[in-house]
Amino acid sequence: MPDSIADLVEAPESGDASTSLYQRILNDIRDRIVSGEWEPGYRIPFEHELTEEYGCSRMTVNKALSQLAKAGLIERRRRSGSFVRRPQSQAAVLEIHDIRIEVEALGLPYRYELISQLKRRAGAADRDRLGAGVSGQLLALKCRHYAGARPFCTEDRLINLAAVPEAADEEFLETAPGPWLIGQVPWSAAEHVIRAAAADAEIAVDLGLAAGAPCLVIERRTWSAERPVTHVRFTYPANAHAVVARFTPSDS
Amino acid sequence: MPDSIADLVEAPESGDASTSLYQRILNDIRDRIVSGEWEPGYRIPFEHELTEEYGCSRMTVNKALSQLAKAGLIERRRRSGSFVRRPQSQAAVLEIHDIRIEVEALGLPYRYELISQLKRRAGAADRDRLGAGVSGQLLALKCRHYAGARPFCTEDRLINLAAVPEAADEEFLETAPGPWLIGQVPWSAAEHVIRAAAADAEIAVDLGLAAGAPCLVIERRTWSAERPVTHVRFTYPANAHAVVARFTPSDS
DNA sequence: CTTTCAATTATGTATATACATATCTAAGCA
DNA sequence: TGCTTAGATATGTATATACATAATTGAAAG
Numbered sequence: 001m002p003d004s005i006a007d008l009v010e011a012p013e014s015g016d017a018s019t020s021l022y023q024r025i026l027n028d029i030r031d032r033i034v035s036g037e038w039e040p041g042y043r044i045p046f047e048h049e050l051t052e053e054y055g056c057s058r059m060t061v062n063k064a065l066s067q068l069a070k071a072g073l074i075e076r077r078r079r080s081g082s083f084v085r086r087p088q089s090q091a092a093v094l095e096i097h098d099i100r101i102e103v104e105a106l107g108l109p110y111r112y113e114l115i116s117q118l119k120r121r122a123g124a125a126d127r128d129r130l131g132a133g134v135s136g137q138l139l140a141l142k143c144r145h146y147a148g149a150r151p152f153c154t155e156d157r158l159i160n161l162a163a164v165p166e167a168a169d170e171e172f173l174e175t176a177p178g179p180w181l182i183g184q185v186p187w188s189a190a191e192h193v194i195r196a197a198a199a200d201a202e203i204a205v206d207l208g209l210a211a212g213a214p215c216l217v218i219e220r221r222t223w224s225a226e227r228p229v230t231h232v233r234f235t236y237p238a239n240a241h242a243v244v245a246r247f248t249p250s251d252s
Numbered sequence: 253m254p255d256s257i258a259d260l261v262e263a264p265e266s267g268d269a270s271t272s273l274y275q276r277i278l279n280d281i282r283d284r285i286v287s288g289e290w291e292p293g294y295r296i297p298f299e300h301e302l303t304e305e306y307g308c309s310r311m312t313v314n315k316a317l318s319q320l321a322k323a324g325l326i327e328r329r330r331r332s333g334s335f336v337r338r339p340q341s342q343a344a345v346l347e348i349h350d351i352r353i354e355v356e357a358l359g360l361p362y363r364y365e366l367i368s369q370l371k372r373r374a375g376a377a378d379r380d381r382l383g384a385g386v387s388g389q390l391l392a393l394k395c396r397h398y399a400g401a402r403p404f405c406t407e408d409r410l411i412n413l414a415a416v417p418e419a420a421d422e423e424f425l426e427t428a429p430g431p432w433l434i435g436q437v438p439w440s441a442a443e444h445v446i447r448a449a450a451a452d453a454e455i456a457v458d459l460g461l462a463a464g465a466p467c468l469v470i471e472r473r474t475w476s477a478e479r480p481v482t483h484v485r486f487t488y489p490a491n492a493h494a495v496v497a498r499f500t501p502s503d504s
Numbered sequence: 505c506t507t508t509c510a511a512t513t514a515t516g517t518a519t520a521t522a523c524a525t526a527t528c529t530a531a532g533c534a
Numbered sequence: 535t536g537c538t539t540a541g542a543t544a545t546g547t548a549t550a551t552a553c554a555t556a557a558t559t560g561a562a563a564g
Contacts, residue, residue, distance in 0.1 A: 020516075020517060020518085021517075021518075022517075022518085046543095046544065046545090047544070047545070048544085056518075056519085057518065057519050057520065058519095058520095058545095059518070059519070059520085060517080060518060060519080062545080062546080062547095063517090063518095065545090066545095066546085067322070070319070076544090076545065076546090077526085077527080077544085077545080078525070078526040078527055078528095078543085078544055078545045078546080079525095079526060079527040079528055079542085079543055079544050079545075080526095080527070080528080080543095080544075080545090081544070081545085082544090082545085192495075193494050193495070194446050194468075194494060194495040195468055195490065195493070195494035195495070196448035196449075196466045196467055196468035196469075196488075196490035197448075197466055197490050198465070198466045198490065212464070212466075213450070213466075214448045214449055214450045214464075214465075214466030214467065214490070215448055215466065216446075216447055216448035217448075236448075238447065238448040238449050238450065238466070241447070242445050242446060242447035243444075243445070243446040243447070243495075272546075272547060272548090273547080273548075274547075274548085298513095298514065298515090299514070299515070300514080308548075308549085309548065309549050309550070310515095310549095310550095311548070311549065311550085312547080312548060312549080314515080314516080314517095315547090315548095317515090318515095318516085328514090328515065328516090329514085329515080329556085329557075330513085330514055330515045330516080330555065330556040330557055330558095331512085331513055331514050331515075331555095331556060331557040331558055331559095332513090332514075332515090332556095332557070332558080333514065333515085334514090334515085
């Protein structure tokens with residue numbers, strides 16, 4: 001199975017009392033690996049060392065390490081110990097980057113603009129986008145990202161205020177909602193849908209296209225600890241953007 | 253790891269003495285799920301029932317079921333039991349792009365049609381698609397895939413005959429080039445580009461669309477041991493297809 | 505008839521223990 | 535020196551046990 005880093009359950013805080021001990025051990029080790037603190041080849045502590053460190057039994061440590069091994073993050077060798085593996089390229093495959101980075105990578109000046117901001121109760125259409133379990137207040141945002149003088153893409157976003165109440169007080173004048181959210185909420189799961197669509201009247205105006213012009217639409221739903229956080233729909237003119245995914249088959 | 257079915261270690265035979273017991277239980281259950289014997293929603297036996305069936309302790313059964321749950325194949329509910337989940341592993345979408353499967357998953361009859369087949373020397377445009385290192389003969393194919401009576405997508409493919417000489421003698425009347433190549437050449441790396449485009453005159457005719465209609469284009473370059481094997485461009489009507497990628501807390 | 509609450513049930517986690525297995529180290533011997 | 539062999543060691547799997555937790559059922563109370 002293409003096992004990946006993202007598959008490991010993410011907990012907001014490693015020390016959270018609500019997470020189980022083995023999950024906390026797993027998160028701690030995974031964090032040190034993905035942060036680069038423990039580089040590929042690094043020998044992580046032996047089971048009996050972790051057993052002491054966390055004051056638990058070997059079985060508990062073993063459960064965490066076995067799962068990290070299945071996830072491909074570490075490799076376990078009898079008698080030798082457990083070692084951080086080279087990243088298996090699979091996790092970053094469809095990682096979709098911050099738009100500022102994308103634009104600046106093209107050598108163009110980036111600019112962001114908030115078009116509208118509306119706080120309202122969730123309706124049926126909103127539940128369809130964010131997920132069934134959303135009922136309370138949410139924030140609907142529309143913005144536009146520029147590459148130089150030309151519109152690069154539009155952003156249509158819903159934020160679940162039950163999950164991120166701080167968003168209600170944020171102005172989003174300087175910082176785009178995407179980067180702001182990343183700083184506020186650690187995401188634990190994401191789903192991307194990539195498709196083509198014809199520009200409707202609103203999008204056509206926003207992007208300076210003819211109505212019906214082909215566009216690339218990238219939708220992303222994000223959860224944090226099982227709770228829907230945000231749904232965002234980026235719409236790009238067809239010629240402005242492509243998604244690239246590169247990988248080699250990884251064995252786990 | 254976009255955790256997926258393929259992420260679970262596969263054993264040739266479930267009864268193999270070399271596989272551990274929990275792995276055998278895991279394989280047995282997984283096989284029944286992927287074969288369709290146990291459909292989504294089916295309640296798989298309780299832990300205590302499996303415990304009896306395999307004559308082992310609950311911990312062993314629990315290990316197998318927990319991993320299946322992390323892999324997203326089953327969902328476990330306290331007091332209620334464990335249930336087969338709807339398939340949602342989308343990591344395979346990018347990895348295995350067999351159109352027949354996609355179409356049949358929609359419940360529609362699949363049909364494939366070869367439009368043209370041409371053997372020629374590589375030109376500059378071909379090198380652009382396949383990679384710089386290609387100089388000899390190649391095979392250019394165009395085909396169309398149907399879902400029911402409607403065209404589902406077009407396929408425009410180049411095959412490097414230096415890497416796959418057997419392709420020169422293949423008719424491609426029954427088997428589409430994609431599945432045929434997978435059987436011939438083990439691929440070691442692939443690169444995907446996903447974008448939107450307006451249908452040009454040829455595509456419009458092939459797909460029965462108006463010229464300029466929005467389409468989703470998926471291009472894939474494949475290498476085997478550093479050598480370019482094939483480049484393929486699938487073009488879908490915008491409403492026919494979307495690429496989905498889900499990174500979930502589901503790993504094994 | 506509805507609400508409340510306790511019992512039941514299946515899963516979730518953690519423990520101590522045991523033995524198997526792969527692999528490295530070092531001692532012993534040719 | 536080269537080979538074999540016997541520990542030592544870390545992981546791999548399996549067990550019995552224990553208690554926690556979520557969800558559902560059903561009985562009692564209003």
